[in-house]
Amino acid sequence: MATTVEFLRDYGVDIRPNGQRRWPDELKAQIVAESLKPGMTVNAVAARYGLRANHLSEWRGRARDGRLVLPALAEDDLCFAPLVLREEEAPAMRMAQERSSPDPQALGPVEIVMGQVILRLDGATPAARIAEIVRAIGPTP
Structure with a gap:
């Protein structure tokens, strides 16, 4: 089974030696879109990706302000x-x-x-x- 670090790296997250993570904008947008689906909560989605809920809330604010472009819906x-x-x-x-x-x-x-x-x-x-x-x-x- 893959570790969290391997899982995140597979998604393109840059994990620095000090533990800081740099999330690609495309992945941020995908995670925000997932958190906006009916029945989903910020806490549940954040936990799934191993990030803090306040980071996801910040990304949602960026999407509302037009600074983060969400993927098109099917x-x-x-x-x-x-x-x-x-x-x-x-x-x-x-x-x-x-x-x-x-x-x-x-x-x-x-x-x-x-x-x-x-x-x-x-x-x-x-x-x-x-x-x-x-x-x-x-x-x-």
Whole structure:
């Protein structure tokens, strides 16, 4: 059975003689992505890789700030987001559907909400572009 040092070196971790470890960004991103999966905890993932939970939390913060790029999700990991219509928007939506060529501006902006961030797109944004954006954002933790 491989020791922890051998296991980590197989993943590309540079372990110095004094015990310090230098983790490649790709591996950090993979570990962060694993910690964001439903049912996973920071402590459990950190223990699996033999690192401190506060280091993993720091890496998660870097990913949130855009300083660590997470790997793309497999197509099977895609999920649908709930659609919420406000009552005051329903008549405008009905009128637009009744027209033969709906005016995208009449529908108003498309909003994608990720925590405290709201992404507003023009009503004329093609559905394919919206799908690309949603795939790039990925699921929220």
